[in-house]
Amino acid sequence: MGKSWTDRILWGLAATVLGMAAAIWVAGGIRSHAADTWQAREAYYEQLEREYVGRVRQFLEDQGYRSSGVTLSRIVESDGRRSYRVQVYHGSLNRQGEEIQAEVLGEIEDMGFFMPGCSFSAQMLR
Numbered sequence: 001m002g003k004s005w006t007d008r009i010l011w012g013l014a015a016t017v018l019g020m021a022a023a024i025w026v027a028g029g030i031r032s033h034a035a036d037t038w039q040a041r042e043a044y045y046e047q048l049e050r051e052y053v054g055r056v057r058q059f060l061e062d063q064g065y066r067s068s069g070v071t072l073s074r075i076v077e078s079d080g081r082r083s084y085r086v087q088v089y090h091g092s093l094n095r096q097g098e099e100i101q102a103e104v105l106g107e108i109e110d111m112g113f114f115m116p117g118c119s120f121s122a123q124m125l126r
Contacts, residue, residue: 045082048113049074055111056086063104065090069125081117089125 053072060068069089076082086108093101105122112120 084120086122087125
């Protein structure tokens with residue numbers, strides 16, 4: 001006996017459902033891998049940022065500005081570029097002339113980690 005048209009429709013629906021399930025499973029795996037990659041990259045940058053703040057604090061202490069306030073903020077663009085802003089506060093440094101402050105801030109900017117698409121700026125918090 002031949003297959004009836006209802007059997008063919010049921011088999012077609014079953015094949016379609018299985019195909020869609022496989023597509024969703026593959027897309028979920030890709031999405032999961034992308035999330036894992038993003039998390040690993042973020043963890044790497046967070047480690048670089050902690051090390052950078054530590055180097056800035058050590059540099060300021062070596063310059064005689066012990067217990068300086070150091071704040072690091074970042075902006076991450078959709079294309080992956082990162083802009084970092086370091087704000088520094090220390091009463092003695094705030095009382096120095098603009099030339100000395102600019103020199104110290106320039107040194108701090110130059111201490112940033114060298115990754116493509118990363119830029120650093122430093123400023124005094126008043």
